[in-house]
Amino acid sequence: MTPTQPTLLVLDADPPPRLGRLTGRARVVRTDAAHLAERLPTADALLVWDFASHAVREAWPGDGPRPRWVHTASAGVDHLMCPELAASDTVVTNARGVFDQPIAEYVAALVLAVAKDLPRTLDLQRERTWRHREGRRVAGTHACVVGSGPIGRAIARTLKALGVTTALVGRVPRTGIHGPDDLDRLMARADWVIAAAPLTEETDGMFDARRFGVMQPSAYFFNVGRGRLVVEDALVQALTRRWIAGAALDVFDAEPLAGDSPLWELPGLIVSPHMSGDTVGWRDDLGAQFLDLYERWAAGRPLVNVVDKKRGYVPGH
Amino acid sequence: MTPTQPTLLVLDADPPPRLGRLTGRARVVRTDAAHLAERLPTADALLVWDFASHAVREAWPGDGPRPRWVHTASAGVDHLMCPELAASDTVVTNARGVFDQPIAEYVAALVLAVAKDLPRTLDLQRERTWRHREGRRVAGTHACVVGSGPIGRAIARTLKALGVTTALVGRVPRTGIHGPDDLDRLMARADWVIAAAPLTEETDGMFDARRFGVMQPSAYFFNVGRGRLVVEDALVQALTRRWIAGAALDVFDAEPLAGDSPLWELPGLIVSPHMSGDTVGWRDDLGAQFLDLYERWAAGRPLVNVVDKKRGYVPGH
Numbered sequence: 191m192t193p194t195q196p197t198l199l200v201l202d203a204d205p206p207p208r209l210g211r212l213t214g215r216a217r218v219v220r221t222d223a224a225h226l227a228e229r230l231p232t233a234d235a236l237l238v239w240d241f242a243s244h245a246v247r248e249a250w251p252g253d254g255p256r257p258r259w260v261h262t263a264s265a266g267v268d269h270l271m272c273p274e275l276a277a278s279d280t281v282v283t284n285a286r287g288v289f290d291q292p293i294a295e296y297v298a299a300l301v302l303a304v305a306k307d308l309p310r311t312l313d314l315q316r317e318r319t320w321r322h323r324e325g326r327r328v329a330g331t332h333a334c335v336v337g338s339g340p341i342g343r344a345i346a347r348t349l350k351a352l353g354v355t356t357a358l359v360g361r362v363p364r365t366g367i368h369g370p371d372d373l374d375r376l377m378a379r380a381d382w383v384i385a386a387a388p389l390t391e392e393t394d395g396m397f398d399a400r401r402f403g404v405m406q407p408s409a410y411f412f413n414v415g416r417g418r419l420v421v422e423d424a425l426v427q428a429l430t431r432r433w434i435a436g437a438a439l440d441v442f443d444a445e446p447l448a449g450d451s452p453l454w455e456l457p458g459l460i461v462s463p464h465m466s467g468d469t470v471g472w473r474d475d476l477g478a479q480f481l482d483l484y485e486r487w488a489a490g491r492p493l494v495n496v497v498d499k500k501r502g503y504v505p506g507h
Numbered sequence: 508m509t510p511t512q513p514t515l516l517v518l519d520a521d522p523p524p525r526l527g528r529l530t531g532r533a534r535v536v537r538t539d540a541a542h543l544a545e546r547l548p549t550a551d552a553l554l555v556w557d558f559a560s561h562a563v564r565e566a567w568p569g570d571g572p573r574p575r576w577v578h579t580a581s582a583g584v585d586h587l588m589c590p591e592l593a594a595s596d597t598v599v600t601n602a603r604g605v606f607d608q609p610i611a612e613y614v615a616a617l618v619l620a621v622a623k624d625l626p627r628t629l630d631l632q633r634e635r636t637w638r639h640r641e642g643r644r645v646a647g648t649h650a651c652v653v654g655s656g657p658i659g660r661a662i663a664r665t666l667k668a669l670g671v672t673t674a675l676v677g678r679v680p681r682t683g684i685h686g687p688d689d690l691d692r693l694m695a696r697a698d699w700v701i702a703a704a705p706l707t708e709e710t711d712g713m714f715d716a717r718r719f720g721v722m723q724p725s726a727y728f729f730n731v732g733r734g735r736l737v738v739e740d741a742l743v744q745a746l747t748r749r750w751i752a753g754a755a756l757d758v759f760d761a762e763p764l765a766g767d768s769p770l771w772e773l774p775g776l777i778v779s780p781h782m783s784g785d786t787v788g789w790r791d792d793l794g795a796q797f798l799d800l801y802e803r804w805a806a807g808r809p810l811v812n813v814v815d816k817k818r819g820y821v822p823g824h
Contacts (some may be wrong), residue, residue: 191731194671219773234759239784246625269738270542291670292766295619295622295644295645296623296642298669299622302612302616302619303625305612306613306616308620310630311777311782312626312777314780315771315777315778315779316768317773319766320763320780321780322780322785323780323782323783323785324785324786324789325612325782325783325785325786326786326787327786327787328607329609329612351669352612352668357580403803446637447637449637450635460632462628463638463640464639464691465624465639466623468639468642469641469642469644471644472641496699498696
């Protein structure tokens with residue numbers, strides 16, 4: 191070990207793959223949330239591998255000595271951002287790119303499953319009941335995808351490949367992407383509304399009672415972004431009162447979802463455990479992506495996937 | 508009513524839509540299976556609307572007076588074909604085209620649902636259990652679609668749009684379509700094997716213990732063709748012994764599936780009630796298709812969707 195080795199602090203619950211490649215080139219220090227605050231001032235870089243943790247936000251040392259670089263093994267950065275980190279010169283990068291195609295396939299799975307009434311088929315199978323029903327054609331339907339980053343765009347590409355007319359909504363209108371002013375109109379005509387936006391001040395609670403109210407009674411709402419995009423009570427009401435036909439939530443205000451949450455048994459709601467982006471090999475993909483960024487950082491080359499800390503996401507093309 | 512109106516016999520359980528358009532132009536006589544034999548000799552044309560019935564095969568009048576044209580509101584014709592009908596000059600047409608895209612979407616729904624572990628997600632939701640799991644990426648997987656008619660080709664197109672490398676297998680090899688000699692090799696490397704062939708002497712029982720035996724342990728088998736393509740006992744064995752990861756059957760030897768069938772509770776098997784092609788509006792689509800054929804027939808123009816009665820399907824391009 192030489193004194194020139196940078197200290198890489200790793201906030202994890204289980205060890206990330208591939209860090210063995212840094213042997214002799216970085217002093218890798220693993221920490222849990224309880225010891226994060228005391229270790230942050232001595233770290234040159236921080237890898238937030240435990241992306242469910244909010245510990246960084248709580249432990250960030252403000253003006254004091256701090257890592258020059260923070261990488262989170264997640265697409266969203268809402269769990270670690272705080273005003274002090276946003277104001278600092280610390281560079282934040284994210285896992286942009288790893289989850290795009292898996293999440294797009296997951297959304298396609300939800301669209302097709304509810305269109306073909308698959309959950310009901312599985313219910314009837316448990317009852318040993320043969321009951322013919324009619325599915326819906328997916329080709330020719332309309333989707334509104336909220337979130338115009340790589341994940342939203344991958345969802346749009348995949349749905350289009352299935353013949354779904356798909357509109358993308360982003361923070362600002364640009365070629366091929368609608369701005370927020372179009373959202374109500376697009377939601378009103380959509381068969382599928384998909385939330386895939388980052389959690390920011392602008393998107394916090396954006397799917398509320400008024401917005402569910404403009405949707406068609408035959409339409410479905412899917413959230414694969416962040417739990418707080420949705421006012422959960424408003425969704426409960428929209429489903430209970432049959433304002434919409436159904437919904438699926440992969441993300442929640444509080445994760446894991448509490449065992450006594452009414453969401454588990456809400457008719458028409460599919461609950462999944464924040465898994466839409468996680469396919470076999472995803473942890474290795476995240477490890478490889480971090481290693482690539484580390485090589486750039488150690489060599490003094492520009493990082494990619496750099497988060498705009500004020501906005502809360504990596505600005506798009 | 509004039510004596511020149513042809514007699515259209517309709518074997519149905521419930522009235523087909525759109526036949527009102529034939530008022531004054533055809534004598535429409537509805538019949539059930541019990542009265543079919545006595546009415547067939549007086550009919551000019553027969554519409555087999557009740558496509559679950561085997562009554563035509565049993566009631567066909569052999570050499571006697573008989574309809575000149577039989578149309579079935581189904582893609583398969585196995586339920587009505589018999590040697591006497593095959594040998595006669597009666598023209599048989601089917602519902603080719605109506606079910607292609609719906610069945611393709613249904614297969615995509617199955618592929619994506621099992622890749623994303625959706626059935627297990629629904630099970631865990633009933634148990635109020637948050638358990639993160641990893642899905643599979645569908646893009647980059649391999650499918651083998653058996654049946655190279657319009658349905659099989661639509662399945663292949665849809666899976667390819669999802670990034671699945673897809674091989675089509677037909678009765679004879681031709682451009683872009685493999686022959687039966689390639690089947691074992693293709694099944695051995697497939698992640699998804701999809702049965703979408705007509706039921707003929709050649710395909711009866713083609714998915715047997717030996718064929719399930721060549722599949723990968725991680726692979727899934729889906730049948731949206733006809734129940735008898737599959738040796739059900741062999742599939743039970745393949746699932747019980749974990750030769751394959753799972754299966755979905757939409758069609759069965761005997762339909763509806765008996766309440767005491769062991770298939771209902773077979774681990775890894777999804778049972779659905781012969782609904783893969785049936786989307787909202789499908790009955791109207793079938794009625795419209797028949798009307799179009801009727802106009803051609805009444806005008807003496809050539810029919811389309813004419814079944815090769817020896818082969819048991821409409822020969823392809």
